[in-house]
Amino acid sequence: MIELVQVNKSYSGKVKAVDDLTLTVPAGEIVGFLGPNGAGKTTTLKMLTGILNPDSGSIRINGLELHREPIRVKEQIGFVPDSPDIFLRLKGIEYLRFMADLYRVGGAERRQRIEEYTARFEMAEVLGNKIQSYSHGMRQKIVLIGALLHDPAVWILDEPLTGLDPKSSFLLKEILRSEAGKGKTVFFSTHVLDVAERLCDRVAIIHKGRLLFDGTIAAMRDHFKADESLEKMFLEMTEDE
Numbered sequence: 222m223i224e225l226v227q228v229n230k231s232y233s234g235k236v237k238a239v240d241d242l243t244l245t246v247p248a249g250e251i252v253g254f255l256g257p258n259g260a261g262k263t264t265t266l267k268m269l270t271g272i273l274n275p276d277s278g279s280i281r282i283n284g285l286e287l288h289r290e291p292i293r294v295k296e297q298i299g300f301v302p303d304s305p306d307i308f309l310r311l312k313g314i315e316y317l318r319f320m321a322d323l324y325r326v327g328g329a330e331r332r333q334r335i336e337e338y339t340a341r342f343e344m345a346e347v348l349g350n351k352i353q354s355y356s357h358g359m360r361q362k363i364v365l366i367g368a369l370l371h372d373p374a375v376w377i378l379d380e381p382l383t384g385l386d387p388k389s390s391f392l393l394k395e396i397l398r399s400e401a402g403k404g405k406t407v408f409f410s411t412h413v414l415d416v417a418e419r420l421c422d423r424v425a426i427i428h429k430g431r432l433l434f435d436g437t438i439a440a441m442r443d444h445f446k447a448d449e450s451l452e453k454m455f456l457e458m459t460e461d462e
Contacts, residue, residue, distance in 0.1 A: 222248045223269060223375065223408055228278035230264055230430075238264040240430035242278070246408045248374075251401045253417035254410040256427040257459055262410040263303055265427070266379050269408075270300045282375055283406075296324065299373030301381045303410075305360035309353035313344065313363050316352060317370065324371035331370070338366040342389055357384040365393065376400060378409035382416060394420055418451040428459045 223246035230239040239261045246252045256262050267273040269280060271291050280287040282294045308316050314335075321331045339345040342362045352360060361384045368376075376397070382390050397420065401407050411417055417424055418438060426434040434441060441454050 222246065222281075222283055223377075223406055224279075224281040225265070225269075226279045226281075228265070228268065228280060229276045230261075230268060230273065231276055237430050239268070239275070239427075242427070242430070242432055244425055244432060244435060246406055246425075248283075248406045249401055249404045250422040251397055251407040251409075251420055253421035253424040254408060254427065255412075255414070255417060255424055255455060256410075260427045261430040262427060263379055266300075266377055266408075266410060269377055270298055271295055296371075297374045299368035299371070299376050301361075301364055301368050301376075301378040303379040303383075305357065305364045305384070307352075307364070310351060312349055312351050313339075313355070314348040316363060317348070317367055320367035321370050326371050334370050334372075335366075338369055341392060342366060358386055358389065361385055362389055369396075373405070375406040376408065378407075380411060381409055382411060382413055414450075414452040414455055424451070426455060426458060433458055 225242050225244045228239055228242045229237070231237045242265065254262050254265070264273065268275050269282070271287060271294065283297055285294050287294050308319070311319065317335050321327065321335070326334070336345070339348060342365070344359065344362055344366065347355065347359065352363060355363065361381070365381065381393060385393065394416070397407050397409070401422070423435070423437050424441070425432060438451055441451070442448060445454055445457070
C-alpha cells in the first residue's frame with residue numbers, strides 16, 4: 222500500500238509542483254496516475270521512491286514512513302523511471318547483476334529470474350552488449366527486468382510503456398495484472414489513456430499539482446452522468462481547470 226498525506230513540493234520556493242496531495246493506493250490494485258505534461262506526476266513518483274524529498278506531508282509504503290526508514294522502504298519498491306538512459310556503459314548482464322547485488326538476490330534465484338525475464342522480453346541474445354548500443358525500447362526492457370529481479374511488493378512506474386513494441390507492451394500489462402493479483406501494489410503514470418481505461422482498477426488525475434479525481438472509471442462516468450471514454454472525461458476535467 223502507498224499512502225501520501227498532505228504532500229507538498231515546490232521548486233525554487235516558487236513553482237508548486239505538488240500541492241497538498243493526499244492519495245492512497247491499496248495493495249492488490251492497479252492505479253493509473255494521469256495528468257497533462259507538468260502536472261506533477263513525475264515529481265510525485267520521485268518523492269515516493271526517495272529521489273526527492275517533500276517539503277511537507279508524509280509518505281508511507283506498506284506502513285513504513287519513508288523519511289524514517291528509507292532503506293527498508295526502498296527494498297520493497299521496484300521503480301521504473303521516465304528515462305531508461307542509465308548506466309549506458311554497462312553491458313546488459315552487468316546491469317542486471319548490479320541490480321541483483323543491490324537487492325541481495327543471489328544464487329539460483331538470480332540466475333532463474335534473469336533467464337526467465339530476458340527470455341520473455343527477448344533480451345537474452347543482447348545481454349553481452351553495452352546498454353548504449355540498445356534502442357530506446359531495449360533500454361526500457363532492461364530497466365523493467367532490473368526492477369523485477371527482487372520481486373518487489375510495490376511497483377512504481379513512470380510511463381513504462383513508452384518505446385515498447387506491441388508484444389513487450391502486452392507482456393508488461395500481463396505482468397502488472399498478475400502482480401496485482403498476488404496482492405502487490407501497482408502505481409504507474411501514463412499518457413496512454415486507452416491502456417489506463419482497460420488495465421486500471423482505479424485512476425488518479427492530477428493537474429497543476431492538485432488531485433482532481435481518485436476513483437474508478439465507472440465512478441467518473443457517474444460524475445459526468447454520461448457513458449464517455451476516459452480520454453474525453455480526462456480532457457473535460459483538465460480543461461475545466
